[in-house]
Amino acid sequence: LKLRGLNRIKITGKAKLLADYGIGIFEGFFTFDDCNNCTIEGLTFENAFVGANSLNIGMELEAVDSLVISDCSFYNFRYCILGRQTANNIRVSSNYFNANPSGLTGCILNGSRNIIDGNVFHEYKDTACGMTGGAKDGIISNNVVSTNTLSDNDGYTSLGIIVDENAESVIVSGNVCNGQYVEGDSQRLGANSLIKIGNNNTPN
DSSP: OEEESOBSOEEESSOEEEEOOOTTOOSEEEEEEEEEEEEEESOEEEEOOOSSOOOOEEEEEEEEEEEEEESOEEESOSEEEEEOTTEEEEEEESOEEEOTTTOOEEEEEOSBSOEEESOEEEEOSSEEEEEOTTOBSOEEESOEEEOSSOOOOSSOOOEEEEEOTTOBSOEEESOEEEOOOEEOSSOEESOSEEEEESOOOOOO
16 A cells, blocks of 8 residues: 555554565555655554565655654564655654564664654564664664564574664663573574664665
């Protein structure tokens, strides 16, 4: 579903949006393009595909300014939320993220003046949340990041919060990170790095 050219629109309710994205599909289930001053509130986004890592995005933000995503739930996407470099003034607040069983990442934003705050990132294989690429003047605060039970047999290193080495003026404060890292013969459990400054090779 691609939403283009929206201005001052609020989408709210208790709807459950169910996708079935398999291998080889790397696009947004919900894509915002050239949208301004919009709010998404109270929706559930779930990918029903179970199997190898699914190449999909729950909510993709392109050429967006001033968007609020709050009180939503995201399940089983490679990127539950992916904001491109053209997505600015985004606030992702008070949402629930769970990438289990086939997804990877909670929320990654690449633009300027974005905020990720007050969310719960429960299970993920790759990264809970972060700001990468050309991110500038961002805030990552008061989130709960925890992963204890999601096994990782696919070569991914579980990270809590990442700030790209090329990002500028990103504040990380007040977050709670919980996840003991245990490596066994067949799986890795928990977060390998709770906060990382570096390159995560996330799409811009």
